[in-house]
Amino acid sequence: MSIPATCPLCDSDGGTLIWSGAKLRVIRAQEAGFPGFYRVVWTAHVAEFSDLSAADRSLCMEAVTVVERVLREQLSPTKINLAALGNMVAHLHWHVIARYDWDSHFPAPIWAGAQRGRDEQRESELVQRLPQVDAALVAALNTWAA
Amino acid sequence: MSIPATCPLCDSDGGTLIWSGAKLRVIRAQEAGFPGFYRVVWTAHVAEFSDLSAADRSLCMEAVTVVERVLREQLSPTKINLAALGNMVAHLHWHVIARYDWDSHFPAPIWAGAQRGRDEQRESELVQRLPQVDAALVAALNTWAA
Numbered sequence: 697m698s699i700p701a702t703c704p705l706c707d708s709d710g711g712t713l714i715w716s717g718a719k720l721r722v723i724r725a726q727e728a729g730f731p732g733f734y735r736v737v738w739t740a741h742v743a744e745f746s747d748l749s750a751a752d753r754s755l756c757m758e759a760v761t762v763v764e765r766v767l768r769e770q771l772s773p774t775k776i777n778l779a780a781l782g783n784m785v786a787h788l789h790w791h792v793i794a795r796y797d798w799d800s801h802f803p804a805p806i807w808a809g810a811q812r813g814r815d816e817q818r819e820s821e822l823v824q825r826l827p828q829v830d831a832a833l834v835a836a837l838n839t840w841a842a
Numbered sequence: 843m844s845i846p847a848t849c850p851l852c853d854s855d856g857g858t859l860i861w862s863g864a865k866l867r868v869i870r871a872q873e874a875g876f877p878g879f880y881r882v883v884w885t886a887h888v889a890e891f892s893d894l895s896a897a898d899r900s901l902c903m904e905a906v907t908v909v910e911r912v913l914r915e916q917l918s919p920t921k922i923n924l925a926a927l928g929n930m931v932a933h934l935h936w937h938v939i940a941r942y943d944w945d946s947h948f949p950a951p952i953w954a955g956a957q958r959g960r961d962e963q964r965e966s967e968l969v970q971r972l973p974q975v976d977a978a979l980v981a982a983l984n985t986w987a988a
Contacts, residue, residue, distance in 0.1 A: 743921070744910065744914065744921075744922050745906075745907065745910060745922070745924060746907045746910045746911045746914065746922075750904070753903060753904075753907060754900055754903075757899060757900075757903050758896070758899075760891075761891065761892045761899060764890065764891060764892045765892050768890070768892065774929075775889070775890075775927075775928055775929050775932060776890050776891070776892075777925070777926070777927045777928075777929070778891060778925065778926045778927075779923070779924065779925035779926070779927070779951075780923070780924045780925075781921075781923045781924075781925070781951055782921055782923075783920075783921050783923070783941060783948055783949035783950070783951070784949050786921060795929060802929055803929035803930050804929070804953065805925075805927055805929070805951065805953040807950065807951040807953045807954040808953040808954060809955070
């Protein structure tokens with residue numbers, strides 16, 4: 697399996713590194729307007745979810761589930777959005793995004809056009825909670841991986 | 843758990859029904875411009891992936907994997923896109939979408955703005971293969987569920 701010289705998820709963490717395990721890592725994305733946005737990045741360079749073995753698929757989605765649950769508990773989002781797209785970076789990574797009915801795009805996907813302006817006050821409140829979310833993620837992922 | 847009276851995935855198949863199992867079904871979506879677009883719909887009305895038990899999460903993602911593999915084999919897409927969003931219809935369903943470097947939105951998500959016009963010739967070629975894809979899905983899902 698050749699690793700493209702330019703894969704940004706091979707060459708760097710791809711965001712703020714929150715937790716790193718044997719086969720995957722969790723990073724916090726920095727996408728304007730969506731503070732509660734994390735990614736589960738598979739360490740090996742595989743393009744598609746179905747490239748993984750059954751055991752690895754289960755491991756991957758259980759990590760996604762741990763992240764989803766922590767976001768639900770810590771941030772009480774209106775909805776969680778999960779996606780593995782990889783059209784731009786074909787290295788398996790799962791977006792785990794806390795969405796709110798007041799965010800700029802809801803109920804559209806974050807990749808669609810904005811539905812309204814950003815609520816900087818509410819965004820700021822979320823940003824202030826991120827250190828606690830990060831810490832809860834580390835604790836939950838350590839417990840899960842133990 | 844209350845079932846909203848208006849949930850379209852409780853009230854109808856939500857697309858062309860391809861296969862139905864004990865806990866989930868596979869439908870073919872009809873989204874203009876993206877012929878190779880299927881959905882795995884969880885039968886019970888749950889909003890979030892992490893609402894499922896571990897066994898059900900595994901079952902759900904293995905069904906997604908079966909669909910993904912059939913699309914890869916039958917349609918040789920540039921990339922598979924997977925997503926569980928549910929902002930509009932908060933009833934767990936996974937989008938499994940065959941993407942092509944020539945499609946109107948690639949490499950952007952299908953929900954973003956178009957990058958170019960639609961290639962009706964190539965779309966038509968895909969549409970002609972859908973009966974074979976549907977049959978391959980039924981065969982693969984029957985084998986998987988057996």
